[in-house]
Amino acid sequence: MAMEFQRIGVIGLGTMGHGIVQTMALAGGQIKAFDTDSMLVENLHQRIAKNLSVMMEENAIAPVDVDEILQRITCCDSEADAIKNAEFVVEAIAEDLQAKQLLFARCESLVGADAILASNTSSFPSSSIASGLRHPERAINTHWFNPPHIIPVVEIIPGERTSDATIERVISFMKALGKHPVRVNQELPGFVLNRLQVALFREMLDLVGRGVISAEDLDVAVRGSLGLRWAAVGPMRVGDFGGWDILSKVYQVLAGEIRSYTQLPEILADMQASGNIGLKAGQGFFEFPTEDQAEIIADKDRKFMAWAKTLREAYQSGE
Numbered sequence: 556m557a558m559e560f561q562r563i564g565v566i567g568l569g570t571m572g573h574g575i576v577q578t579m580a581l582a583g584g585q586i587k588a589f590d591t592d593s594m595l596v597e598n599l600h601q602r603i604a605k606n607l608s609v610m611m612e613e614n615a616i617a618p619v620d621v622d623e624i625l626q627r628i629t630c631c632d633s634e635a636d637a638i639k640n641a642e643f644v645v646e647a648i649a650e651d652l653q654a655k656q657l658l659f660a661r662c663e664s665l666v667g668a669d670a671i672l673a674s675n676t677s678s679f680p681s682s683s684i685a686s687g688l689r690h691p692e693r694a695i696n697t698h699w700f701n702p703p704h705i706i707p708v709v710e711i712i713p714g715e716r717t718s719d720a721t722i723e724r725v726i727s728f729m730k731a732l733g734k735h736p737v738r739v740n741q742e743l744p745g746f747v748l749n750r751l752q753v754a755l756f757r758e759m760l761d762l763v764g765r766g767v768i769s770a771e772d773l774d775v776a777v778r779g780s781l782g783l784r785w786a787a788v789g790p791m792r793v794g795d796f797g798g799w800d801i802l803s804k805v806y807q808v809l810a811g812e813i814r815s816y817t818q819l820p821e822i823l824a825d826m827q828a829s830g831n832i833g834l835k836a837g838q839g840f841f842e843f844p845t846e847d848q849a850e851i852i853a854d855k856d857r858k859f860m861a862w863a864k865t866l867r868e869a870y871q872s873g874e
Contacts, residue, residue: 558731560643561585567647568595571675574703575645577603580627582732587629589637596630615860638665647675655684673697680742681714692718695725705859710746712739761814764822770840
């Protein structure tokens with residue numbers, strides 16, 4: 556599928572931004588990239604080269620000329636240089652509403668009338684980010700998931716004044732990038748997948764916190780049942796296969812038992828207070844020794860790649 560947008564500007568080159576740059580360059584786009592953190596700019600090509608090498612080793616992508624891909628990525632000395640004359644701009648900067656609003660406002664004076672302004676926010680409605688724009692009809696949220704160069708799904712969330720043409724163009728563009736865009740029809744906090752994730756985490760944290768099950772056994776249980784079934788066909792189809800008559804009875808029995816509190820679970824509050832917040836601290840529910848972290852992350856990404864490859868093949872076969 557041909558890509559409509561060739562000149563792309565990406566602002567913000569951290570965890571999400573560099574993976575977005577990689578995905579677009581791999582698909583043939585010419586990328587201009589910028590970040591206020593000079594280190595992220597300086598090591599951008601190195602990070603992407605390493606990602607591409609690992610993905611080829613795992614057969615997650617077809618063999619490519621890494622140098623050729625990197626030549627499509629220009630690191631700019633200023634935000635304006637990265638944005639000027641871009642057909643598609645992606646912001647992946649810090650989660651600060653005013654900063655995003657100001658960035659998009661600056662974009663309007665530097666891009667053409669048909670250019671699209673896309674946010675990767677996981678928190679703010681596109682309508683809020685685009686509230687001060689002269690042309691809010693071209694602003695939209697493309698919510699990628701970490702790591703963005705591996706996870707296939709991108710949520711597409713239009714704002715109140717986003718045009719139908721913008722939505723269609725962005726969905727088509729994401730497909731050309733090899734992604735699976737899903738349209739979210741309402742600007743709900745957390746969109747769709749973060750809402751589902753928080754709902755599940757609330758119950759899982761309660762079960763682990765009460766000692767019903769260990770964190771390790773919970774992971775084993777989910778990976779070998781819900782995770783496997785949902786990854787294969789999707790949760791709504793699982794419901795169809797099981798029968799909603801049976802699931803309705805289960806729902807009625809369990810709905811009143813499932814946690815619905817809005818405060819932070821005690822187990823999570825305790826972990827934050829002790830600093831045991833996960834891999835970046837070396838300890839969460841599991842231990843992550845500093846000397847092993849690079850391999851732990853690589854192993855996680857390899858597993859993601861394997862599942863993403865299986866999903867891609869399933870879609871290609873029409874399943």
